[in-house]
Amino acid sequence: MELAPVTHLSAIDYAMMAMYFVFVLGIGFALRRSTKTSSDFFQSGRSLPPWVTGLAFLSANLGAQEVIGMGASGAKYGIATAHFYWIGAIPAMVFVALFMMPFYYGSRARSVPEYLKLRFDEKTRTLNAISFAVMTIFSSGISMYAMGKLFNLLLGWSFDVSVLVSAVIVLAYVFAGGLTSAIYNEVLQFFMIAFGFAPLVFLGMRQVGGWSGLTSRLNEAAIANGQASGAYTHAWQGMTNTATNPLGVEAFGLVMGLGFVLSFGYWCTDFLVVQRAMAADSMLAARRTPLIAAVPKMFFPFLVILPGMIALALTGTAGGIIPAKLGADGAPLLNSAGKVVMDFDLATPMLLIKLFPEGMLGLGLTALLASFMSGMAGNVTAFNTVWTYDIYQSHIKKNASDEHYLWMGRAATVGGILLSIAAAYVAGAFNNIMEVLQLVFAFVNAPLFATFALGMFWKRATGHGAFWGLASGMCGAMLHHGLTLPNGSVPGIKGGFFGLVHTYPSELAQTFWTAIVAFSTCVVISIVISLATKPRPESELKGLVYSLTDKPVDTNIPFFKRPLTFALAVLAMTALLNILFI
Amino acid sequence: MSGEASLDLRLPIGGLFVVLGVMLGGFGLATGGNTEMYVRSGGLNINLIWGVVMLLTGIVFLLLAKRGAAPKR
Numbered sequence: 222m223e224l225a226p227v228t229h230l231s232a233i234d235y236a237m238m239a240m241y242f243v244f245v246l247g248i249g250f251a252l253r254r255s256t257k258t259s260s261d262f263f264q265s266g267r268s269l270p271p272w273v274t275g276l277a278f279l280s281a282n283l284g285a286q287e288v289i290g291m292g293a294s295g296a297k298y299g300i301a302t303a304h305f306y307w308i309g310a311i312p313a314m315v316f317v318a319l320f321m322m323p324f325y326y327g328s329r330a331r332s333v334p335e336y337l338k339l340r341f342d343e344k345t346r347t348l349n350a351i352s353f354a355v356m357t358i359f360s361s362g363i364s365m366y367a368m369g370k371l372f373n374l375l376l377g378w379s380f381d382v383s384v385l386v387s388a389v390i391v392l393a394y395v396f397a398g399g400l401t402s403a404i405y406n407e408v409l410q411f412f413m414i415a416f417g418f419a420p421l422v423f424l425g426m427r428q429v430g431g432w433s434g435l436t437s438r439l440n441e442a443a444i445a446n447g448q449a450s451g452a453y454t455h456a457w458q459g460m461t462n463t464a465t466n467p468l469g470v471e472a473f474g475l476v477m478g479l480g481f482v483l484s485f486g487y488w489c490t491d492f493l494v495v496q497r498a499m500a501a502d503s504m505l506a507a508r509r510t511p512l513i514a515a516v517p518k519m520f521f522p523f524l525v526i527l528p529g530m531i532a533l534a535l536t537g538t539a540g541g542i543i544p545a546k547l548g549a550d551g552a553p554l555l556n557s558a559g560k561v562v563m564d565f566d567l568a569t570p571m572l573l574i575k576l577f578p579e580g581m582l583g584l585g586l587t588a589l590l591a592s593f594m595s596g597m598a599g600n601v602t603a604f605n606t607v608w609t610y611d612i613y614q615s616h617i618k619k620n621a622s623d624e625h626y627l628w629m630g631r632a633a634t635v636g637g638i639l640l641s642i643a644a645a646y647v648a649g650a651f652n653n654i655m656e657v658l659q660l661v662f663a664f665v666n667a668p669l670f671a672t673f674a675l676g677m678f679w680k681r682a683t684g685h686g687a688f689w690g691l692a693s694g695m696c697g698a699m700l701h702h703g704l705t706l707p708n709g710s711v712p713g714i715k716g717g718f719f720g721l722v723h724t725y726p727s728e729l730a731q732t733f734w735t736a737i738v739a740f741s742t743c744v745v746i747s748i749v750i751s752l753a754t755k756p757r758p759e760s761e762l763k764g765l766v767y768s769l770t771d772k773p774v775d776t777n778i779p780f781f782k783r784p785l786t787f788a789l790a791v792l793a794m795t796a797l798l799n800i801l802f803i
Numbered sequence: 804m805s806g807e808a809s810l811d812l813r814l815p816i817g818g819l820f821v822v823l824g825v826m827l828g829g830f831g832l833a834t835g836g837n838t839e840m841y842v843r844s845g846g847l848n849i850n851l852i853w854g855v856v857m858l859l860t861g862i863v864f865l866l867l868a869k870r871g872a873a874p875k876r
Binding site: 233236237240241244247248251252255273405408409412416420424427428575576577578579580581584 | 822856857
């Protein structure tokens with residue numbers, strides 16, 4: 222069914238959008254001449270300053286999921302969504318900076334799977350490389366699909382045209398300038414998002430009457446939704462019990478599941494973000510990268526979650542912002558209580574359209590478009606590196622010339638983009654396949670941090686232990702998901718396909734506990750198998766394991782410039798934010 | 804190491820922000836009398852205000868690039 226587009230852009234909006242793309246392509250073109258070796262293409266020649274890698278580290282993760290999804294969660298859960306930042310990102314970013322970057326950067330591994338090869342063995346690397354490569358293609362495809370669908374709905378753009386045009390632009394600048402080009406554009410996109418969304422929050426807060434106006438409106442909304450007053454404006458209220466907070470989780474599941482397993486698993490092992498830090502120009506710069514990223518990260522809730530909360534606050538009044546979710550027949554969907562189900566994913570885009578006049582609207586939508594495209598580019602650069610180094614070079618063609626691998630990197634960029642387009646259409650045609658895949662990825666990712674943590678901090682861990690620990694952690698995740706269900710769901714994609722032994726109060730609670738189970742399984746199996754297999758001689762593990770590696774010495778730099786000082790400041794600020802919004 | 808970055812990223816960021824700031828601010832000036840258009844933004848000429856902010860930000864980036872010093876974050 223074709224709906225009329227929500228709004229139209231005027232000439233000034235299109236002109237600004239076009240200007241952004243001129244600069245994006247210009248950056249790619251300007252970097253083309255300095256991209257001569259495979260190291261330039263895949264690792265930016267390890268030459269970038271830390272403020273660039275730091276903002277790219279943040280921005281690579283700032284795809285559509287973040288901007289749209291966090292706005293949606295803001296409208297659904299309120300300020301408690303900030304836990305995904307303050308609990309679910311900052312501690313892990315500090316950890317990767319202080320404790321893991323010395324191994325990633327110092328081991329001279331060119332990718333995260335390659336670190337696994339150096340530390341463990343080829344089979345562990347290949348397991349990680351293949352699952353990661355498949356994941357990046359689908360993530361990039363999902364990003365394209367979401368973009369095509371959203372801009373079709375908002376502006377009536379053709380889905381095919383927006384997918385193809387964005388694919389061609391991303392292809393052009395990654396093909397030309399490789400990782401540097403992707404990183405530069407990620408930083409550019411970071412500033413576009415910040416400057417496109419700050420006025421949205423400013424105008425929105427003015428409209429709802431500041432924080433006090435927002436609080437009183439959201440208190441009404443909370444009570445109407447069966448929550449306690451204040452549930453949407455206090456991050457920690459009611460966290461002792463799953464029934465008394467909008468997330469439907471309790472503090473232990475939140476801190477262990479999200480704050481420890483999921484967040485450390487993502488920020489410390491996902492090559493998409495780690496690749497940015499590995500492009501830094503020195504060990505010190507690499508260690509600073511995640512810390513620099515953590516500073517804007519802790520304030521991002523105000524940029525991406527607040528719009529959702531404002532949209533919810535304004536929806537209570539006449540001419541609401543968040544539209545109803547429509548069923549297949551075009552009629553609004555109702556929940557079991559007979560209330561209209563809101564389409565939270567549209568909270569942020571609709572607020573943009575409601576508050577921005579033409580001019581600003583062009584800037585805001587360009588920022589949104591930019592975040593979709595850099596999401597694609599980030600995945601494509603991670604894919605071409607893992608494909609070329611960890612799959613092609615290690616299994617298909619060893620010992621070829623550097624030009625050959627550079628050529629392969631460019632070919633893999635074209636291939637990766639074509640596969641992403643295919644994935645975008647698969648996502649459009651079979652919605653369930655995507656849900657199944659995302660679930661499989663969740664199983665694959667859940668135990669990863671256990672493998673890395675054991676590898677880096679326990680010299681006795683062996684390749685067999687790592688491989689089988691990882692594999693059994695994935696199975697553990699699947700088994701847990703298959704034996705549990707969130708409250709009110711039917712067996713199937715939501716779980717319970719092996720039978721039902723436990724019911725969780727919410728999907729988030731189930732997800733967090735799946736992660737905890739996967740992590741624990743991986744730790745136990747890795748330890749048992751490692752102890753039963755032959756350890757590697759310590760001489761081979763220098764630079765790969767904490768106890769056998771020289772620690773970076775910072776005594777020659779002033780105390781306020783040391784990563785540790787920086788890290789403590791970041792943690793103190795985050796603690797303060799938690800206290801302010803308790 | 805062959806990969807000396809050949810382009811100072813502060814240049815394109817500054818350039819883009821100056822261009823967008825001028826476009827947005829100019830559009831804000833031209834439409835300043837149109838009160839109906841700015842009802843959405845609560846009566847504020849957000850185009851003019853934000854155009855100026857972006858222009859100034861762009862100039863700061865260009866100055867930093869010219870000085871050649873890393874921006875302090």
